[in-house]
Amino acid sequence: MPDLAGVVRAIADEMRARPDRGEVARYIPELARADPRAFGLAVIDAAGTVAVGGDADVPFSIQSISKVFTLTLALGMIGDRLWRRVGREPSGNPFNSIVQLELERGVPRNPFINAGAIAVTDVILSGHQPREALGEILRFLQALAQDPTITIDEAVAASEKRTGFRNVALANFMRSFGVLDNPVDYTLGVYFHHCAIAMSCRQLATAGRFLAHSGRNPATGYSVVSPERARRINAVMLTCGHYDGSGEFAYRVGLPGKSGVGGGILAIAPGKASIAVWSPGLDAAGNSHLGRIALEALTKRLGWSIFGV
Amino acid sequence: MPDLAGVVRAIADEMRARPDRGEVARYIPELARADPRAFGLAVIDAAGTVAVGGDADVPFSIQSISKVFTLTLALGMIGDRLWRRVGREPSGNPFNSIVQLELERGVPRNPFINAGAIAVTDVILSGHQPREALGEILRFLQALAQDPTITIDEAVAASEKRTGFRNVALANFMRSFGVLDNPVDYTLGVYFHHCAIAMSCRQLATAGRFLAHSGRNPATGYSVVSPERARRINAVMLTCGHYDGSGEFAYRVGLPGKSGVGGGILAIAPGKASIAVWSPGLDAAGNSHLGRIALEALTKRLGWSIFGV
Amino acid sequence: MPDLAGVVRAIADEMRARPDRGEVARYIPELARADPRAFGLAVIDAAGTVAVGGDADVPFSIQSISKVFTLTLALGMIGDRLWRRVGREPSGNPFNSIVQLELERGVPRNPFINAGAIAVTDVILSGHQPREALGEILRFLQALAQDPTITIDEAVAASEKRTGFRNVALANFMRSFGVLDNPVDYTLGVYFHHCAIAMSCRQLATAGRFLAHSGRNPATGYSVVSPERARRINAVMLTCGHYDGSGEFAYRVGLPGKSGVGGGILAIAPGKASIAVWSPGLDAAGNSHLGRIALEALTKRLGWSIFGV
Amino acid sequence: MPDLAGVVRAIADEMRARPDRGEVARYIPELARADPRAFGLAVIDAAGTVAVGGDADVPFSIQSISKVFTLTLALGMIGDRLWRRVGREPSGNPFNSIVQLELERGVPRNPFINAGAIAVTDVILSGHQPREALGEILRFLQALAQDPTITIDEAVAASEKRTGFRNVALANFMRSFGVLDNPVDYTLGVYFHHCAIAMSCRQLATAGRFLAHSGRNPATGYSVVSPERARRINAVMLTCGHYDGSGEFAYRVGLPGKSGVGGGILAIAPGKASIAVWSPGLDAAGNSHLGRIALEALTKRLGWSIFGV
Known part of the structure; x- marks a missing residue:
């Protein structure tokens, strides 16, 4: 050993x-x-x-790794109904491809490509203000990491927001198929911010x-999921x-x-x-x-x- | 337990x-x-x-399960050079899709979709007569299963040959990109037959x-692969x-x-x-x-x- | 006769x-x-x-017919350089498809699909405020139709703006490839409004x-284009x-x-x-x-x- | 003038x-x-x-120009029913693309891409031997050109047959969707030969x-079509x-x-x-x-x- x-x-x-x-x-x-x-x-x-x-x-920008934790949260909120909003098959395409989204009428292939993670974020947001949803995601990560000092890098979030045209396209494209429930700006705001969480x-x-x-x-004995x-x-x-x-x-x-x-x-x-x-x-x-x-x-x-x- | x-x-x-x-x-x-x-x-x-x-x-027709064994054989023959002929990413498409093959210029996504298994079969065939290549595949399976009675269901093979237009299309399409080395009929003949192997x-x-x-x-102590x-x-x-x-x-x-x-x-x-x-x-x-x-x-x-x- | x-x-x-x-x-x-x-x-x-x-x-909403006139205007402004921004081949796809746009890196197939018309609108907008660009388009149509009463149906424009998620997606997608020069909101604002012009x-x-x-x-003897x-x-x-x-x-x-x-x-x-x-x-x-x-x-x-x- | x-x-x-x-x-x-x-x-x-x-x-090899004349012949044989077999929209793709054929279940976009011309050839062949169908196409061209010396360049036809893997793929792909009626070899044989007609x-x-x-x-007063x-x-x-x-x-x-x-x-x-x-x-x-x-x-x-x- x-x-x-x-x-x-x-x-x-x-x-x-x-x-x-x-x-x-x-x-x-x-x-x-x-x-x-x-x-x-x-x-x-x-x-x-x-x-x-x-x-x-x-600490570094965790970016898409946050998608694991938002998936966990969303499954906790609505269970397997989540899979009506997003598939769980590999996409065979780059992370920000929009082609598959058109062929499959706005339902992203899985929760780990950008479109899928945006759909998952939309589920978490549902019925909340962006600030609250984001707080919930951040607190979830702080609890899991047992470290309340974890924060969002606002410069990264702002940068993503200024330049994330592809993600804006993906979100609006899904919205056009009725796959998102919340205002696109809200959902993307939360998405850009949880991608900008910094962790070591x-x-x-x-x-x-x-x-x-x-x-x-x-360590905590806390059961997060089954x-x-x-x-x-x-x-x-x-x-x-x-x-x-x-x-x-x-x-x-x-x-x-x-x-x-x-x-x-x-x-x-x-x-x-x-x-x-x-x-x-x-x-x-x-x-x-x-x-x-x-x-x-x-x-x-x-x-x-x-x-x- | x-x-x-x-x-x-x-x-x-x-x-x-x-x-x-x-x-x-x-x-x-x-x-x-x-x-x-x-x-x-x-x-x-x-x-x-x-x-x-x-x-x-x-016994039943193993069909695409044979692809696991032909992949093993082909890797034994040419090692990692096999991956120049075929990828190893999930395709996100049905088993017989030709779309991806056009976009990626004749290189199949992985060895387990039909196009990829045909490319693998072509590697096994290389330099042999179809009958010999097929004999090698069959003997390999008989040895692994420790059962020399395993055979090919010729009626299934013939049926596949008569109706397998989609596979003929895939093979010729790859051939047009220079991805196959052997005559298309030879490669497909071996492919149709190894898919028609019957096993319990x-x-x-x-x-x-x-x-x-x-x-x-x-059971045998025989090391098949590393x-x-x-x-x-x-x-x-x-x-x-x-x-x-x-x-x-x-x-x-x-x-x-x-x-x-x-x-x-x-x-x-x-x-x-x-x-x-x-x-x-x-x-x-x-x-x-x-x-x-x-x-x-x-x-x-x-x-x-x-x-x- | x-x-x-x-x-x-x-x-x-x-x-x-x-x-x-x-x-x-x-x-x-x-x-x-x-x-x-x-x-x-x-x-x-x-x-x-x-x-x-x-x-x-x-009067009715001319919608995409406006694309003929914006194409004419943009060609008048930058001539054949326009064809670096947009192609002139039939697309073989529905009016709002985004698939082709990904494959061809943000350059729309022609000026008459939505994406192409948005790219053309972006050219007309260049260096102007949305209001000015829109005024220019409207005045051009009034002059051609010899009728200064032609107006924009603001209810249609507002409705399009509220529900035009697909067009927002197309524009942001092109923006992500650097194909649009102006703020997406500006370009889309002009686009939604010129589609909402009402004419008999x-x-x-x-x-x-x-x-x-x-x-x-x-009628006027006025030469609009060569x-x-x-x-x-x-x-x-x-x-x-x-x-x-x-x-x-x-x-x-x-x-x-x-x-x-x-x-x-x-x-x-x-x-x-x-x-x-x-x-x-x-x-x-x-x-x-x-x-x-x-x-x-x-x-x-x-x-x-x-x-x- | x-x-x-x-x-x-x-x-x-x-x-x-x-x-x-x-x-x-x-x-x-x-x-x-x-x-x-x-x-x-x-x-x-x-x-x-x-x-x-x-x-x-x-004389030169007319290749795809022959598709105009086979379209004319096939329309003469079955009229507008031809359009159930082949569309008449521009494809937006190269001449030998197979992507569209998968998305539209084997029905080619138009009679002038290879797949479409093969489908048209299949209609002309229907109920005939390849030799007869080919003779009919050749005699039609000789009559139209008022020149019985027009022939097929057999070397070109043989060359195309040896190397036309992409066309073999297209034909088998359509056959897999039931779009072709005749044996693929027959249809392709006629197709390769009419493409090899030489004319000045x-x-x-x-x-x-x-x-x-x-x-x-x-010149002849002969009405070929309406x-x-x-x-x-x-x-x-x-x-x-x-x-x-x-x-x-x-x-x-x-x-x-x-x-x-x-x-x-x-x-x-x-x-x-x-x-x-x-x-x-x-x-x-x-x-x-x-x-x-x-x-x-x-x-x-x-x-x-x-x-x-």
Whole structure:
């Protein structure tokens, strides 16, 4: 049995030494400022042991990783009725594609592409003011991460709002099919803000623990979702968590995971650990280049792939 | 710990009692003759214990399940160079869609849609006569299943050949992009025949054991593929094994699996068991209706989901 | 030589007697109120003779017919550079499709689908306030129709603005590709308003005369565009003027024409006449049902098809 | 009134002097051998005056231009029922696209894309042996061109048969939807052969005269089709005759026309003339580069555009 702390440290060292770093996302000016040399890794196992390496305590923009938590919240609110609003099949398309949305009359393929996450946000918003809905999302993450200091990076949210024309297009397109209930501006406001939440690898790995342990956070004993729902969220992460790089991630890493264009990835080793990695450089599919490589090394060395040892 | 034999028997009984059976595939006359009341289930665990229920010894047309074995063979022949010919991303499209093939210039999305399996067959054929290539595939399956009586149902193969216009279209389309090397008739001949191999649930579960146990069949000690390759084949099965119902299968069953329009499904519980189920009635995505329900019940009762207990 | 006035009157009578009327557009509440029994026809020949029938003096919402005039204006402003912003090929898709826009990176297929007309409006707006640009478009139409009383139906514009989610999506989508220069709200504001201009058949036929006579209005002697540009605008009308019903219109009517969902059609018989017809009921492709039938009868009886007598 | 013979001669001289020639089609070896310097032009006016320039008597492979004549034949056989098999809308896609065919369940957009022409050929074949159907097509062209020496270039037909994988794909794809009635090999055999008919510009312009003169060849007095059908065939040529360059051709030339990858174009000036041009170099959309430029010059100088003088 390899030593977790040693493996994590070794991988962090290897990653920081690599010359290949991918390309930092440029489509939001605020994200473009990230340091491509940054690398952080945090792993929390079933016993609660925390192993960290590199910049594991530096907060970064979680971006699409927030979609895992909004999905969890929305399922908690309306249960399986959510699946009338959004599918759960891989899309075979980039994260912001609108083609599928036209062919399927405004119902997004899954909750982890942008359109799907906007539809999920619309469900959370329902009957509330944007500020309240956003507060609920933020408090949910603070509770999961056991850290009330987690906040939204308003500069990132404002930047996204100024430049997120594609997301405005997706939301209005869905609205034209009657798939969204709330004013588009409200839904997008909440969406842009929850994508702009800033967390460190340590905080993120803590927040993800319930998914690794049958829906229950072992530290708090608090049951976030049922065991079945935890399995199902993991399944959706596996098949849809990395846009049109989801097959590649499953093939190489072998864990359910969700990436964000801020360079973070949350990965779940069911029964074993919750893992967060961060490195701002992205690959062609928009997923963290070193993040994926680090996770591949980690699962290999620890034998954590869900597809066999 | 539930009793495996008892669980398998109970599920078989429950399935045979259900009135909902899906629709038997009609597009090949030979398949349309299958009895919709048939149901078989076979599970072989790590210790080699075989638990069967229902029509577990009745041979059926494995159809697309053969794609798992041709993928294994082709990877054995040319290794990762295979991935230049075919991708490994979920397609988000039905099994016989040609749209994606035009957009991506003849390179199929993954080896489990028809176009991808034809490309894989073309690799196996390379430099051989169709008869030889087909013999190799058949002998491979006989060896894996430890049963030399396994044969091809020539009536099904001939029926497919007479009516498989869509597959002829896919193959010629790829040929027009230079993706196939052999004469289209040769490649399709082998493809139609390996899809027409007939096996029982017991034979199929036996043949799949290497995927459950790090590439090695525990009964023979014979290492079919490396542990890493076994994991990776499982990953492709999870993300792509059920066409545009792959997300649904992962969500409900939580195991890597591959279905065929003959109503069979091979599913792998890594480290735990190889499972084959058969019931000819299909759901809207072309996967066995009762087969999927039975597997969902099985993983739930035995706690075998790869996404957590 | 048939008598123009007699033919027009006869057709108007026949149309008003027909039971089949198509479906009035419902997607804007204001349009849904139109009387399906309304029918108007106005033809102005080279000599300036005006023949009218039915409700030829009742104003209706010209909707997409305005796209002919905005195209004319934009070509006057930046000439052939316009074709860097928008293509001139038929789209083979419905008027509000977004699929093509993603595949072709935000450049609309032609100026007569919604996306293309929004791009054209953006060109007209360039460097102006929305109010000024709109004033220019309105004054252009008043001058062409020789009628300063033509106005915008503000209720229709407001209704479109409240419900035009699809157009908001198209505009933001193009904006995300950098194809629009102005704030999306400005461009859409002008677009919604010029679609809401109300004109009668008589006014519309008058405004279209320059296209029938080598770019020059015979009544005023005023040359609006060069003969070559008039021919070219007619060509774009012929190939793209009726969305995915353009082939059908060319086949049956044989004249360049542009339809609007308000039920109007402007048609040009080069060298012979400018024609406007109106009937609110639409066919499946969104073009006036009786309008098309009336034009087919008219060109047949007068031998005006551009494809031969 | 410009002198027709002089204009034709001048254009032929100008074209032969131009350095830009486009790219000779390479996808069939036989076509790739064509001399890029070749240029021919033949115009026959209503009075029967023939004006020729350049290589107007050199036979070339008419390729897709044959689709005009097979459409005419098929309409003669089953009339408007043909339109149940094939649409008449521009496709907005390249000549050999299969995407649209999947979305519209095997019904091709129009008779001038490959899929549509194959469907039309299938109608002509119906109830005949391939040899008979082909004989009928050839004799029809010989009669129209008043020249019994016109033949099929067997080397081109054989080359197309050996390499026409895309067309085999299209035909089998349609067959899978039940859109073709005859064995695919038969239909394709006839299709490949009628595309391989060789004609000179003079022969082609003669054969097209009925389309310029209300369906009747003025030289023979023989009425090939009704005036209405001639107009309608011209309309389909205008909207669909140049694949995804149809809008461009209408915009620049302003005549109904049909191009072939052999570099020929047949164009019709209704009431005025039948025109054939040939130059093997193609533009990006697969249409003769110099052919289009020559026709643009011709219509401009003679004022023959159907969209106005």
